[in-house]
Amino acid sequence: MQELETYAMAWSSPVSDAVRAQVDKATTSLAYVDMASGPMMRGLLGFLVRASKAQRVLEIGTFIGTSAMGMAEAMDSLRDRQDPHAPHVPQDSHGPHAPYLLTIDKNKRYIELVKDAFAQEPYASIIESVEGDALAMLCAGDPRIFTPQRWDLIFLDGDKAHYPEYIEHVVELLRVGGVLVIDNVLWYGLVLDAETLATDKLASDADAHKPNATREEKHKQKAVAIDQMNQRLAQDPRLTIQILPFGDGLTLATRIQ
Numbered sequence: 001m002q003e004l005e006t007y008a009m010a011w012s013s014p015v016s017d018a019v020r021a022q023v024d025k026a027t028t029s030l031a032y033v034d035m036a037s038g039p040m041m042r043g044l045l046g047f048l049v050r051a052s053k054a055q056r057v058l059e060i061g062t063f064i065g066t067s068a069m070g071m072a073e074a075m076d077s078l079r080d081r082q083d084p085h086a087p088h089v090p091q092d093s094h095g096p097h098a099p100y101l102l103t104i105d106k107n108k109r110y111i112e113l114v115k116d117a118f119a120q121e122p123y124a125s126i127i128e129s130v131e132g133d134a135l136a137m138l139c140a141g142d143p144r145i146f147t148p149q150r151w152d153l154i155f156l157d158g159d160k161a162h163y164p165e166y167i168e169h170v171v172e173l174l175r176v177g178g179v180l181v182i183d184n185v186l187w188y189g190l191v192l193d194a195e196t197l198a199t200d201k202l203a204s205d206a207d208a209h210k211p212n213a214t215r216e217e218k219h220k221q222k223a224v225a226i227d228q229m230n231q232r233l234a235q236d237p238r239l240t241i242q243i244l245p246f247g248d249g250l251t252l253a254t255r256i257q
């Protein structure tokens with residue numbers, strides 16, 4: 001499998017020098033970078049941006065910034081092309097101009113880590129990095145997220161335990177025809193046991209959200225929450241959904257109404 005992945009990467013478009021440098025920087029300053037999307041996932045995000053000609057992208061969960069950088073590079077490449085058939089996206093006179101990518105993370109350390117990379121072009125003119133709790137911002141109707149224009153692409157990659165609450169908002173925020181990408185939707189395969197886990201005291205909401213919940217309790221609770229989200233999304237008539245058993249599971253959805 002590893003050999004096939006190496007082969008697939010060898011014959012895919014290369015990662016940019018800036019993204020590679022950011023991965024190197026993060027690797028030296030953090031003890032862990034495995035939460036970051038790998039090159040294949042970043043390539044896929046770039047592909048989705050290009051294929052959908054996304055001009056306005058919302059990312060929840062910045063981490064080391066490389067998924068945002070990959071998407072911004074794709075947005076920048078679209079900017080150079082004058083496609084007469086491109087869907088007309090009206091500019092919001094009050095909001096930021098397209099292409100625009102808003103990425104949110106609640107962790108100050110990660111926000112600091114991405115500053116230098118995001119200050120370079122083409123990222124600087126496309127990406128806005130915001131420190132904050134994305135769910136609280138959604139619940140409060142933060143105008144940076146609730147712009148009159150809907151988002152063309154939303155990448156949900158934040159706190160998995162609250163995924164069901166996120167989707168209450170994000171589907172509404174997506175424009176019709178827009179793309180919703182959600183990572184970790186199979187949660188190490190544990191979604192298969194979600195029903196049992198949901199009745200298990202360890203995974204119940206009250207226990208998993210308590211301040212001293214163990215890692216294992218939180219891990220199981222995330223599987224229950226993700227399964228709940230997957231089921232709700234599948235029943236949402238506004239969406240078509242494809243779950244891919246890629247990485248830790250990836251949902252690709254488009255809003256059809």
Ligand SMILES: C[S@@+](CC[C@H](N)C(=O)[O-])C[C@H]1O[C@@H](n2cnc3c(N)ncnc32)[C@H](O)[C@@H]1O
Nearest residue numbers: 036037061063067105106107133134157158159
């Ligand atoms: C899996 S990482 C994101 C990886 C990144 N999108 C990528 O593809 O490389 C998840 C990130 O979500 C952030 N996060 C978790 N809960 C959050 C919340 N409530 N609001 C904003 N960010 C949150 C974490 O700090 C972490 O950086």
